[in-house]
Amino acid sequence: MHVVHTIADLRQALAGSQHPALVPTMGNLHEGHIALVQRAKPLGDILVTSIFVNRLQFLPHEDFDSYPRTLQDDCAKLEAAGCDIVFAPKESDLYPEPQTFKVTPDPALGDLLEGHFRPGFFTGVCTVVMKLFSAALLGRPRSTAVFGQKDYQQLMVIRHMVQQFALPIDIVSVATARADDGLALSSRNRYLSPEQREQATALSKALQALAQASVQATQAGGAWASQVPALEAQALATLRAQGWQPDYLTLRRRSDLQAPNDQDGPGTLVALGAARLGTTRLIDNLEL
Known part of the structure; x- marks a missing residue:
């Protein structure tokens, strides 16, 4: 080499x-x-x-x-x-x-x-x-x-x-490489204290919950996209309650990262998040 x-x-x-x-x-x-x-x-x-x-x-x-x-x-x-x-x-x-x-x-x-x-x-x-x-x-x-x-x-x-x-x-x-507990691998993970490292999986879990709730909304049919802001707000509140400082937790179209409409559904969407745990900013995403 x-x-x-x-x-x-x-x-x-x-x-x-x-x-x-x-x-x-x-x-x-x-x-x-x-x-x-x-x-x-x-x-x-x-x-x-x-x-x-x-x-x-x-x-x-x-x-x-x-x-x-x-x-x-x-x-x-x-x-x-x-x-x-x-x-x-x-x-x-x-x-x-x-x-x-x-x-x-x-x-x-x-x-x-x-x-x-x-x-x-x-x-x-x-x-x-x-x-x-x-x-x-x-x-x-x-x-x-x-x-x-x-x-x-x-x-x-x-x-x-x-x-x-x-x-x-x-x-x-x-595809994103992950630790056994689901945390996306990142060079900035080294900034986390041992206690923060245990808490760091909350970001991927919040994205999974947002994705699951969004899939359920699409399956219910109708004007499902109108529910997305409330689902995002719930995900943000969950992270904040665990001591995080989120920048965004959001559901977007894969094609252009714009907000979805009622015609979009699983296979076309991605949940994305960025948040600080202490002074360390982590990002993650999950296609659905």
Whole structure:
């Protein structure tokens, strides 16, 4: 396995590749990341995993400086998983000058939910992903990038970006990896105290309850969508009663993340949530 730090060295390492596969990460890898790597391995003739904590997608008060950086441990895990190249640029390697050109997603998708509570987040995501695509994938007739479904809205934004720019990149998604008790795996889970870790499953349970209540409403027929705000309010109240600070717990259409209507039903919907437990913000989702 090769570890490279500059775009020039990455491109040199990929010079003979006709169909590379890329797994973009911010490092501090867990089993969910390794599942992405294992899914990507057979999809290309060479596999690149990028590790870069992207300042552009953090708000000033968020955890950019304290975000766990564990490159040596990450490389050991990636080598064991069969990764061919680790691209681990410094900030000055990826942004040698201020990144004044940025990729801004459609506000109809990028300014709601995560984009509402973290303004500018998806512009930062799209900009760094486009730069990673340019460094590792573009210039070839076909390539692949693999992302996790835990970041559901992010996955949608990236799919739309690839479609609108007509990029010759297949976007492959992998189901959310979970601990035995149902908690979605996340690098930020390390911030949780032992007591908070025991409480952390409440988010996935709240989404399951919202999904179940929504399915029951659709099965009853009629103007079921009018019940959704009350179901969401109940889910929020349940989390708050357990000491959480939720940003949202909501039911949306999978296709565009807009509120459902009476014609929507199971197979077209997703429950999404984001909430803080102490100072740790967790996200999760559940398709139904």
